[in-house]
């Protein structure tokens with residue numbers, strides 16, 4: 001049944017829209033469901049904060065287009081279709097800036113057509129702007145340049161604006177008002193993470209995100225729901241939630257630290273949340289936190305696999321295909337939780353990360369550690385929403401494509417676990433490197449280390465030990481291994497689509513994957529390059545030779561790391577990992593473009609509903625899947641009556 005349900009819902013330009021499912025929710029005990037319900041409400045309560053952080057006019061823009069879409073009777077169908085396209089992209093990207101490129105996208109109809117549509121919507125009952133009575137044109141005046149002029153506020157975050165330009169002035173986000181980098185000389189922020197910085201006649205002012213400060217209304221609502229959640233949370237989770245409430249109340253750094261520590265201490269929480277000003281990518285300075293939220297429960301089955309692998313870390317170390325001199329004693333696998341998200345909002349949705357490791361505060365990480373999660377159901381939705389044509393295009397046989405469809409999600413989850421849990425922590429380096437091989441391997445280090453972790457995963461995924469440990473069913477093992485080896489091989493070709501200019505790979509993960517496949521081509525009989533109908537295929541033809549080759553290369557890579565052999569690392573990557581053939585890339589780009597593949601995916605979240613008894617007590621929480629981006633976004637904006645009563649907490 002799971003394979004028949006819909007994941008891919010629609011395409012909007014180069015974005016895909018997919019549904020994410022949280023299958024385990026129904027089996028959770030009622031207490032956990034109620035806890036999730038309140039955290040879910042808290043997660044949605046901050047949605048507008050992130051919209052406002054992304055651009056000062058973002059909420060106004062969203063209001064205008066949503067008003068038109070919900071009062072659309074009689075609007076020219078062609079114009080309405082264009083406004084719909086634009087609005088869907090705006091929702092997917094939480095504003096008019098593309099998630100991948102940070103660049104603004106605009107409406108492709110004329111201003112006159114748009115005004116006519118707005119007037120029509122107004123006759124149908126739409127209201128624009130905030131308390132605007134001066135007619136549609138005047139109301140829309142403020143947002144028109146954002147909607148139509150690609151040169152107005154063109155980039156949301158611009159870290160390299162060029163020729164002496166200021167990174168804050170060149171970035172269109174709403175973290176700074178009238179501030180340039182020069183203004184910050186000699187100014188130290190008291191609220192670096194959670195404030196907007198404004199320059200006025202008195203100098204710089206920090207508008208703190210907290211109760212009584214900026215975003216007071218949204219934060220008050222978040223806090224109301226967090227407080228409602230606390231009675232249903234186990235003690236350590238309750239402590240963390242209380243600390244979070246305190247931080248939202250005061251906005252003080254010391255309370256943020258106390259919250260981070262309480263959150264990271266709550267290691268065994270079956271239900272957990274992230275809610276606050278967390279990642280700093282949107283700020284060109286890398287200081288200000290964008291608001292985001294996630295609510296999730298531990299996927300016990302998948303987490304068990306991770307724990308089993310971690311518990312056997314020493315066995316893997318003892319069986320590494322490298323010089324025994326580089327084997328470590330007393331290894332512990334890194335544990336992470338596999339989780340299923342129930343809701344994501346703010347910066348983490350609709351486009352979502354697939355793994356999270358927090359807190360970001362390095363000082364807390366060193367003393368208290370960190371929590372690491374992989375978003376299982378998001379990974380699943382990514383995989384299942386991939387169009388089958390994509391795999392078929394690069395698979396040599398229909399069997400290979402079918403195997404990928406059936407097993408690639410399982411295989412890649414397992415390789416990721418092995419990579420993270422066993423890969424990075426393994427091996428020993430020579431004494432004279434003093435524990436810092438990166439000082440010797442310099443710019444080659446990251447790609448080499450990623451190659452090492454990938455090779456370990458590829459090597460052990462084919463090991464019968466995984467069956468013995470109960471991680472992989474014996475009857476499926478061979479198919480899973482084939483799917484992984486074939487997919488890894490194809491990727492070296494397919495990934496070239498990402499580099500549209502030049503003939504060099506810069507990104508470390510891409511370099512390492514290219515290096516491994518090209519090395520195997522040159523040094524084993526595992527992979528053949530074939531041609532059919534003027535198309536190139538990388539075909540994995542011998543799984544045994546593949547594993548044997550991986551073992552040999554791993555021995556070599558480990559020696560390079562353990563001995564800090566910079567020259568050898570450089571030669572390895574220069575020969576196999578960095579350079580590629582432009583004609584081959586052009587061929588791959590052409591094939592991908594003919595298939596009209598999406599560049600990124602936005603996810604429709606599950607939807608919860610609480611069931612109340614006559615005394616207003618929650619007796620159950622049900623989960624549903626809207627399967628419709630527009631319906632969900634309009635519900636979140638409070639425009640659909642389907643929203644659960646907002647007065648309840």
Ligand SMILES: [Zn+2]
Nearest residue numbers: 419424450453
């Ligand atoms: Zn890695």
